Amino acid sequence: MSEPTEYIPPKIWTWTKSNGGRFANINRPIAGPTHDKELPVGAHPLQLYSLGTPNGQKVTILLEELLQLGHVDAEYDAWLIRIGEGDQFGSGFVAVNPNSKIPALLDLSGPKPIRVFESGAILTYLAEKFGAFLPTDPAARAETFSWLFWQMGSAPYLGGGFGHFYAYAPAKFEYPIDRFSMEVKRQLDVLDRRLSETRYLAGDSYSIADIAVWPWYGGLVKGWLYEAGEFLDVTSYRHVGRWAEEVFARPAVRRGRMVNRMSGDPAEQLRERHDATDFDTRTEDKLAATG
Secondary structure: OOOOOOOOOOOOOOOOOOOOHHHOOOOOOOOOOOEOOOOOOOOOOEEEEEOOOHHHHHHHHHHHHHHHOOOHHHOEEEEEOOHHHOHHHEHHHHHHOOOOOOOEEEEOOOOOOEEEEOHHHHHHHHHHHHOOOOOOOHHHHHHHHHHHHHHHHHHHHHHHHHHHHHHHOOOOOHHHHHHHHHHHHHHHHHHHHHHOOOOEOOEOOOOHHHHHHHHHHHHHHOOOOOOOHHHHOHHHOHHHHHHHHHHHOOHHHHHHHHEOOOOOOHHHOEOOEOOOOHHHHOOHHHHHHHO
């Protein structure tokens, strides 16, 4: 492979709409809405506006876990946000999340609506609201938050770093792929060493730390992300593999992973979720109607 022509940065960077390759149509250097569009509101206390990416899966998995525990007030409407079409730049969505990223949550259970954005914040908010999947013991709580924030800081190297240059960039170049492959493998090694010592990331109990990390790193070792499993030799991280399978065996995880998905096997997609029975009544015709 020939080396790319050396890039000499200009004195002042300017935006060219062709920048960004596959995502050029939605990437821009400014914030705020691009169009007026109200968000739909369903019948449940919790309104989720999302897409079934790893970040979106974190929240739907937690909500399904809470419902499985019997927290009926965790019922939710999950509305599909098509980020490829710019739904995240509608005025209603920006009002809930000024950062224009999924997921975004609106809690209508109290006298005044509460907005929560950023997946880690949503996981913490829901775990505290329902008193589940977040330990009260100070040491265990600190460990949970440490791994939760580890994911927040690490996943951009996996997604926007490795994933972009390996799978989505207009052309493949050795330097960025090598740089981010090394970092992702280091992260897998961090997880593998931890999971050789404990059943779950924060200890013996399943927590929001596992829920945050699993869609990214569990998905990677299971071969769902970027089709890069062989390239990264993910089977060598056997403790991560054990944990990934154990988490995936949970019924709530399987359900949560389906919600707001727009890719993969149609049988594993539930474009929008407004009632628990939606999992049972999902059909090819229903999926086509929401496409």
